[in-house]
Amino acid sequence: MSIRDNTLAVAESLINRAVANSPGVAEAVQALSGKVLQITLTGLDQVVYLAPMGSRVQVLAEAPDHPDVKLAGRVGEFLRLAAAQGDAKQAALKDAAITIEGDAMLAQQFAAMMDALDVSPEAHLEPLLGATGAAQVGEIGRALFGLGKAQASRVGSATFAQWNSESGAAVAEREVGAWADEVSQITAQIDGLEVRVKRFERKVSEIPDGS
Amino acid sequence: MSNDSTTHFGYQTVDAADKVKRVGQVFTSVAQQYDIMNDLMSMGVHRAWKHFAVNLAAVGPGDHVLDLASGTCDLAGRFAKQVGDTGHVIASDINADMLAVGRDRMIDRGIVSGIEYVLANAEELPFDTNQFDCVTMAFGLRNVTDKDAALAEINRVTKPGGRVLVLEFSKPTNDGFAKLYDQYSFSVLPLLGKFVANDADSYQYLAESIRMHPDQDTLKGMMENAGLLRCQYFNLTGGIVAVHRGYGAP
Numbered sequence: 470m471s472i473r474d475n476t477l478a479v480a481e482s483l484i485n486r487a488v489a490n491s492p493g494v495a496e497a498v499q500a501l502s503g504k505v506l507q508i509t510l511t512g513l514d515q516v517v518y519l520a521p522m523g524s525r526v527q528v529l530a531e532a533p534d535h536p537d538v539k540l541a542g543r544v545g546e547f548l549r550l551a552a553a554q555g556d557a558k559q560a561a562l563k564d565a566a567i568t569i570e571g572d573a574m575l576a577q578q579f580a581a582m583m584d585a586l587d588v589s590p591e592a593h594l595e596p597l598l599g600a601t602g603a604a605q606v607g608e609i610g611r612a613l614f615g616l617g618k619a620q621a622s623r624v625g626s627a628t629f630a631q632w633n634s635e636s637g638a639a640v641a642e643r644e645v646g647a648w649a650d651e652v653s654q655i656t657a658q659i660d661g662l663e664v665r666v667k668r669f670e671r672k673v674s675e676i677p678d679g680s
Numbered sequence: 681m682s683n684d685s686t687t688h689f690g691y692q693t694v695d696a697a698d699k700v701k702r703v704g705q706v707f708t709s710v711a712q713q714y715d716i717m718n719d720l721m722s723m724g725v726h727r728a729w730k731h732f733a734v735n736l737a738a739v740g741p742g743d744h745v746l747d748l749a750s751g752t753c754d755l756a757g758r759f760a761k762q763v764g765d766t767g768h769v770i771a772s773d774i775n776a777d778m779l780a781v782g783r784d785r786m787i788d789r790g791i792v793s794g795i796e797y798v799l800a801n802a803e804e805l806p807f808d809t810n811q812f813d814c815v816t817m818a819f820g821l822r823n824v825t826d827k828d829a830a831l832a833e834i835n836r837v838t839k840p841g842g843r844v845l846v847l848e849f850s851k852p853t854n855d856g857f858a859k860l861y862d863q864y865s866f867s868v869l870p871l872l873g874k875f876v877a878n879d880a881d882s883y884q885y886l887a888e889s890i891r892m893h894p895d896q897d898t899l900k901g902m903m904e905n906a907g908l909l910r911c912q913y914f915n916l917t918g919g920i921v922a923v924h925r926g927y928g929a930p
Contacts, residue, residue: 474914478732478735478736478914479735481736481738482735482736482738485738485740486735486738486740488738488740489738489739489740489741489743489762490740490741495740499841502841520910522841522909522910522927523813523839523840523841523842523843523927523928524813524841525738525841525843527910529912533910
């Protein structure tokens with residue numbers, strides 16, 4: 470088996486693991502069963518075929534049947550398409566930078582199916598990177614490839630929260646700054662309060678006895 | 681098969697009915713030492729081959745999986761974890777001793793639910809048509825007397841679009857490597873069998889049966905003839921082993 474075949478087999482395994490673990494996606498794949506999507510990466514001169522069969526997806530170097538739809542573009546354009554969310558994805562799909570030949574609706578169905586995948590590489594990465602590292606790389610990977618609609622928007626806050634919880638005492642500079650500002654304000658208010666208390670005490674002491 | 685009544689048992693030509701009995705004796709003889717011998721013979725690489733096959737099978741929660749020639753349940757155990765509470769795995773083997781070792785092994789690992797054990801001949805499967813999302817057979821097909829009948833049965837019980845995976849020894853793709861592999865198979869394997877399992881003959885049969893097994897393209901053609909769709913194979917370790925995959929026809 471060539472390196473390319475190995476790479477495609479690994480990619481297929483990852484996609485199908487995600488299909489198996491993403492609610493509803495297996496049904497979406499089933500609906501596309503028998504269809505063939507050809508992806509041509511023009512910059513790399515590579516052609517890959519996605520061919521749903523039953524409830525799983527084949528990733529092939531050679532077309533099993535005549536492709537129903539062909540997408541062609543540079544890697545960057547496909548990444549941009551993958552990273553696009555919601556309506557922006559459809560707009561990106563219509564962008565002239567990726568040429569579509571054949572059934573455009575089918576291309577959108579493929580894109581929606583890939584979009585719904587909940588890719589979870591954490592289980593594979595955890596032995597190598599530990600739980601924290603695996604979680605962060607998983608989140609970043611999802612955001613980069615746009616797999617899972619909620620993932621990209623979650624990545625910033627999730628990573629920051631992860632760092633905070635793991636780093637314990639280590640606090641971000643901007644948080645320290647805000648806290649220091651609050652301390653200064655409270656100190657100034659206490660100083661003012663002390664002055665007013667002293668003035669009040671002085672006035673009380675100036676009141677004649679028996680008045 | 682060679683013709684209607686004879687078949688190969690290693691390099692020997694025997695009556696088809698006799699092969700079942702002889703293969704049964706081989707696996708009854710090696711059942712208790714099967715795992716340790718696999719590790720020794722393959723230098724542990726058989727775990728990577730099985731891992732690759734399991735990943736290609738892409739079994740998920742709720743799937744119904746049949747693992748044929750399940751032996752010591754290496755694959756079935758992994759599938760049992762993947763199918764979850766809603767799925768189901770059947771570990772099947774023609775040899776009661778192997779199946780007993782596999783069942784005990786699963787119990788020792790705490791895998792007791794979602795898995796059943798069925799003593800069955802792959803040529804006549806006691807299951808309904810279109811019953812399984814995935815059917816696997818690891819290192820078993822070469823021991824089957826009528827491989828075409830077994831593949832037809834596998835196709836029958838697989839759901840339309842379901843996956844069929846056959847992990848089996850095959851033909852090295854490089855001639856130089858093939859000669860080294862031959863030396864290893866016919867010199868080292870029987871010796872290992874003699875000293876570890878006290879059974880050189882069974883491991884001589886193993887080496888011979890591998891040579892008599894159809895090569896990658898022939899097996900792919902047999903799977904297509906059985907009705908499976910989109911058949912392809914993946915060579916592992918220079919073709920010593922190949923994973924063939926096909927899909928159940930609608």
